Amino acid sequence: MTLDEYFNNVTGKGILSTADAEGKVDAAIYSKPHILEDGTLAFIMRDHLTHHNIGSNPYAAYLFIEDGPHYKGIRLFLKKVREDTDPELINRMTRRHLTPEQDKAKGAKFLVYFTLEKILPLIGSGETDITT
Secondary structure, three states, X not given: OEHHHHXXXXXXXXXXXXXOOOOOEEEEXXXXXXXXXXXXXXXXXXXXXXXXXXXXXXXXXXXXXEOOOOOOEEEEEEEEEEEEOOHHHHHHHOOOOXXXXXXXXXXXXEEEEEEEEEEEEOOOOOOOOOEO
């Protein structure tokens, strides 16, 4: 199954981990990534710690834990390649819609693009059946 099929068919929770230039680590709850046709992954971010970290250190890890009784899921190892602030593009990709007032109060949004460097299962270092 492809990564896009996986995220379209599996429910769960995601955690995006980043570190700043000095190596101080942060982890934050994030929605599933947007998978683009060229295989690039994108996350919509507010101007918080994760966005600041990714500005000084392009590497991140995304942990996705599937809903259910067992520990199943995947780990994605990512590298930032670019960022976009086009509000129309971000609005088209936004999955959770707030009122315009609520959205504005939360601050600026950024669309941050990553290349996928490696996929591992949630537990262990073996292979997954997921392709890009």
